[in-house]
Amino acid sequence: MSSHTILHDISRELRRRIHAALADTPGTDFDLTTEEGDIVLSPPPEPAAGAPLVSVYLYHAEPDAHLRNQPFLNVGADGLRYPPLALQLHYLITALDDQELTNQLVLGRILQHFHDRPVMRELAGVPLDNSFGGNSPEVRIMLEMLTLEEQSRVWQALRSGYQLSLAYKVQVVTVDSARSEVEARRVREVETAVGTKE
Numbered sequence: 001m002s003s004h005t006i007l008h009d010i011s012r013e014l015r016r017r018i019h020a021a022l023a024d025t026p027g028t029d030f031d032l033t034t035e036e037g038d039i040v041l042s043p044p045p046e047p048a049a050g051a052p053l054v055s056v057y058l059y060h061a062e063p064d065a066h067l068r069n070q071p072f073l074n075v076g077a078d079g080l081r082y083p084p085l086a087l088q089l090h091y092l093i094t095a096l097d098d099q100e101l102t103n104q105l106v107l108g109r110i111l112q113h114f115h116d117r118p119v120m121r122e123l124a125g126v127p128l129d130n131s132f133g134g135n136s137p138e139v140r141i142m143l144e145m146l147t148l149e150e151q152s153r154v155w156q157a158l159r160s161g162y163q164l165s166l167a168y169k170v171q172v173v174t175v176d177s178a179r180s181e182v183e184a185r186r187v188r189e190v191e192t193a194v195g196t197k198e
Contacts, residue, residue: 006175007058009123010089010139014170015039015056018093021113022053028105043158044094044165047103052096054106059154060090064172084174090144092154094165107166114141114168136172144169 019035030053032038037051044055064086093110095103121128121138128137144167146154155162 003176004178006173007061007089010120010170010173011041011056011058011091013120013123014091014141015041017113017117018054018056018110022106022109025105025109028109030102030106044092044096044160044163046160047096047098047163049098054110055092055094055096057092057094058089059092059157061087062090064088081177084176087171087173087175089170089173091168091170092165093168094163096163100164103164107164110166111143114143118142120170136174139170139173142169142171143167 015035019032019039022030022038023032030038032053033051039054039056040052041056041058043057043059045052093107095106097103097106118141119138120141128139146167151162151165151167154167
């Protein structure tokens with residue numbers, strides 16, 4: 001489950017999970033309608049009454065520093081596959097209601113949900129590690145503590161006024177290589193010669 005669609009699939013799964021968590025908030029009705037209408041996957045617009053209620057925006061992707069030099073993957077007895085690209089994804093999650101107390105309720109529920117369920121093991125019912133053996137069986141969703149300066153840079157890049165938001169890091173997300181398998185040049189026979197050098 002690590003083709004070129006993985007960024008798209010992870011974003012949709014985050015949206016699905018957030019929508020389900022908000023719909024199941026004890027004692028609070030956020031007047032939700034549909035996932036696509038209530039949660040946008042684009043930069044946060046200005047706050048307004050009604051939908052959308054939340055922006056889940058993938059604003060940065062970077063290589064995972066610990067997995068930059070993975071070895072080739074074995075395929076059967078005679079094949080090798082180029083290793084996947086390992087990434088960390090950075091999301092900005094912003095509540096968009098024009099009532100700040102509602103926004104605080106929304107973000108509080110999102111914090112609670114990902115604190116309780118920080119691991120993703122499948123997408124659309126398909127295990128994450130079903131690919132070629134170089135993928136992690138799970139990805140972790142972690143609250144990312146941005147400094148005030150880092151937050152300011154993000155909002156300046158969005159050309160928008162600051163809004164209360166959460167930053168999350170999703171790791172490790174892998175993208176399979178599209179290169180064809182290559183033949184493995186393995187040592188099949190070893191010969192030892194013993195003698196005197198002239």
